[in-house]
Amino acid sequence: MDENVKTAEREVTLERLREIDDDLRLPAVPEQVSYPIETLIPEARTQTPAVGQRASRPDGRLHGLGQTKYIDDLSFPGMIHAKIKRAGISKARVKNIDVSEAEKMPGVMATLVGSEIPVNSFGPSYQDQPVMVNGTVFHAGDPVAAVAATTEQLALDALDKIKIDYEPLEAVYDPIEAMKDNAPQVHEGESNIYSSKVIQKGDVEQGFEASHRIYENTFSTQMVEHVPMEPHASIADWDGNGRVTLHSSLGRITLGRADIARTLNMPINRIRVIATVVGGNFGGKNEITTEPILALLSKKTGRPVKGVYTREDEFMSSTTRHPFIMDYKTGMSKDGKILARKVRLVCDGGAYCSWSETTLGKACILSAGPYNIENLYVEAYAVYTNKTMTGAMRGFGAPQVCFAYESQMDDMAHDLGIDPLDIRRMNAFHEGSASPTGQVLESVVVRDSLEMAAERFGWQDWNK
Amino acid sequence: MDVKLTINGEEKSASVPPETTLLRLLREEFNLTGAKIGCDVGDCGACTVIVDGIATNSCLMLAGQVQGRSIETIEGLANMDDYHPLQKNFEDLGSLQCGFCGPGIILSAKQLLDDNPDPNKEEIQDALAGNLCRCTGYTKIVEAVADAAREMRGNREAA
Ligand code: FES
Ligand code: FES
Numbered sequence: 001m002d003e004n005v006k007t008a009e010r011e012v013t014l015e016r017l018r019e020i021d022d023d024l025r026l027p028a029v030p031e032q033v034s035y036p037i038e039t040l041i042p043e044a045r046t047q048t049p050a051v052g053q054r055a056s057r058p059d060g061r062l063h064g065l066g067q068t069k070y071i072d073d074l075s076f077p078g079m080i081h082a083k084i085k086r087a088g089i090s091k092a093r094v095k096n097i098d099v100s101e102a103e104k105m106p107g108v109m110a111t112l113v114g115s116e117i118p119v120n121s122f123g124p125s126y127q128d129q130p131v132m133v134n135g136t137v138f139h140a141g142d143p144v145a146a147v148a149a150t151t152e153q154l155a156l157d158a159l160d161k162i163k164i165d166y167e168p169l170e171a172v173y174d175p176i177e178a179m180k181d182n183a184p185q186v187h188e189g190e191s192n193i194y195s196s197k198v199i200q201k202g203d204v205e206q207g208f209e210a211s212h213r214i215y216e217n218t219f220s221t222q223m224v225e226h227v228p229m230e231p232h233a234s235i236a237d238w239d240g241n242g243r244v245t246l247h248s249s250l251g252r253i254t255l256g257r258a259d260i261a262r263t264l265n266m267p268i269n270r271i272r273v274i275a276t277v278v279g280g281n282f283g284g285k286n287e288i289t290t291e292p293i294l295a296l297l298s299k300k301t302g303r304p305v306k307g308v309y310t311r312e313d314e315f316m317s318s319t320t321r322h323p324f325i326m327d328y329k330t331g332m333s334k335d336g337k338i339l340a341r342k343v344r345l346v347c348d349g350g351a352y353c354s355w356s357e358t359t360l361g362k363a364c365i366l367s368a369g370p371y372n373i374e375n376l377y378v379e380a381y382a383v384y385t386n387k388t389m390t391g392a393m394r395g396f397g398a399p400q401v402c403f404a405y406e407s408q409m410d411d412m413a414h415d416l417g418i419d420p421l422d423i424r425r426m427n428a429f430h431e432g433s434a435s436p437t438g439q440v441l442e443s444v445v446v447r448d449s450l451e452m453a454a455e456r457f458g459w460q461d462w463n464k
Numbered sequence: 465m466d467v468k469l470t471i472n473g474e475e476k477s478a479s480v481p482p483e484t485t486l487l488r489l490l491r492e493e494f495n496l497t498g499a500k501i502g503c504d505v506g507d508c509g510a511c512t513v514i515v516d517g518i519a520t521n522s523c524l525m526l527a528g529q530v531q532g533r534s535i536e537t538i539e540g541l542a543n544m545d546d547y548h549p550l551q552k553n554f555e556d557l558g559s560l561q562c563g564f565c566g567p568g569i570i571l572s573a574k575q576l577l578d579d580n581p582d583p584n585k586e587e588i589q590d591a592l593a594g595n596l597c598r599c600t601g602y603t604k605i606v607e608a609v610a611d612a613a614r615e616m617r618g619n620r621e622a623a
Contacts, residue, residue: 056555057555061551062563063563064570065498065561066499066538069497073497073502227598229565230500230502230562231501308501371602
């Protein structure tokens with residue numbers, strides 16, 4: 001057969017394929033539907049009709065019937081179970097990992113260590129977090145090895161058979177210590193401070209000079225774990241075509257998908273992430289955790305692999321709320337006006353950056369409180385320590401600084417002999433106030449809210 | 465190890481390794497995934513089922529211990545025609561958010577209402593003391609239990 005005939009034949013089949021394909025497509029230009037151009041926009045401060053109405057949750061019935069399927073309630077034919085070995089030491093060099101005994105156990109189908117991860121780093125701001133330890137341990141919850149076995153119990157038993165040699169390294173746990181020049185470095189580099197921000201407005205020194213009294217306090221908040229009732233869980237299924245499907249409790253699936261693509265060094269279109277109902281997130285399920293590990297174990301075994309965190313995993317290695325150390329210096333006039341405020345925030349980020357940058361920025365802007373302050377200076381630092389990593393958690397730094405400025409507000413009110421409600425009313429933002437970063441605020445109802453709240457819970461009686 | 469037991473009124477049996485907990489027996493052998501694994505150490509109540517009339521953390525009970533006993537799970541509460549007043553009131557009030565704690569809470573509440581048809585607020589709170597919920601703050605949960613109790617008393621009087 002000569003070449004041309006072959007090509008002709010090929011063109012015919014291609015033509016045919018294209019037709020079939022075209023039949024399945026929607027028209028390239030969809031039919032025009034005219035919507036009313038003028039939409040009803042409620043005026044500012046008027047509520048939509050939905051407010052105040054009763055509505056039942058669309059998922060409420062299945063919740064009550066116990067029929068909502070979370071990740072751990074799903075299973076697939078041939079599915080096996082993965083468990084993760086955690087470092088248990090906060091800073092160390094891994095000299096050797098021996099998984100041979102674990103692999104010999106009946107029921108164990110595969111193991112995985114950090115050197116097998118194609119691109120062993122990820123993170124939303126800085127890619128400073130390894131999927132699994134490769135060489136250095138940065139905090140005790142770091143995953144060092146993983147096992148996939150036919151049952152969860154076997155996988156757990158196999159973890160005990162993994163032998164790891166560590167050379168302990170000097171760790172640092174206190175963020176203030178970690179900021180010093182001679183502190184042990186958590187990650188290689190010049191400094192443990194990986195992000196800093198400054199806000200400056202007016203002249204604080206002048207403000208302090210004009211003040212009747214100056215109050216200086218240090219406040220600190222602790223690390224908080226989200227403790228979602230459902231622990232992190234995912235199922236990975238690497239199929240024969242080199243595509244991987246992940247059922248995951250991830251809350252931010254698009255971001256997660258990009259991180260999975262990066263760490264597996266795969267085009268993103270080969271990764272499919274299916275999110276189901278999440279059993280509590282609170283910010284703690286915003287990043288990938290074991291997804292790439294499960295995907296690689298699935299690739300090794302040709303089986304769907306489920307990985308569910310134990311509650312211990314959850315506490316040791318999932319993200320937490322940032323502990324903050326906050327120095328507040330506030331200058332007050334005799335009658336209770338805030339004249340100047342100087343704030344220094346140290347955000348203990350733990351071992352990896354995760355959302356610390358975002359958190360720091362938000363904490364910084366909000367650190368002055370909802371109060372008009374002409375003279376303001378805020379400096380903020382995010383610092384690495386060899387502790388469980390921190391991440392997003394409801395409020396991104398807002399609750400920490402709120403605790404500080406409101407505590408100080410109470411102390412100052414007490415000292416100046418002013419009613420705590422009055423001192424807040426006097427300083428609170430009003431319509432058109434500018435935020436510390438110069439944003440002009442609209443729809444400001446902080447005073448109304450304060451007054452309404454005070455009235456509803458009987459502040460006057462309570463205060464007697 | 466062979467276990468024979470009654471689940472939601474039906475006789476069942478299974479052969480499982482001796483370390484299997486009742487929770488895993490229900491979830492893995494019988495696909496009754498309403499009981500959840502929240503902590504696996506008896507702290508959270510997500511795994512609550514009713515064993516011989518008593519709300520129990522099924523993660524703390526071994527399959528071997530339920531030999532011959534009768535278990536009620538969340539899946540047994542509703543049937544094709546009707547669902548339990550607790551389930552109905554939880555839905556109506558939007559008592560659950562993520563829902564993960566729901567099956568356990570509803571079963572703890574069911575035992576309470578089986579024993580005490582007219583509980584006061586403290587008694588409801590006390591009955592739910594072993595069930596953690598991280599989303600809701602419990603207010604609507606306690607209200608739903610009280611509403612369900614009222615509804616059930618009404619039904620009984622009408623009958
Ligand atoms: S899983 Fe049983 S009490 Fe938490
Ligand atoms: S509704 Fe989420 S834990 Fe209760």
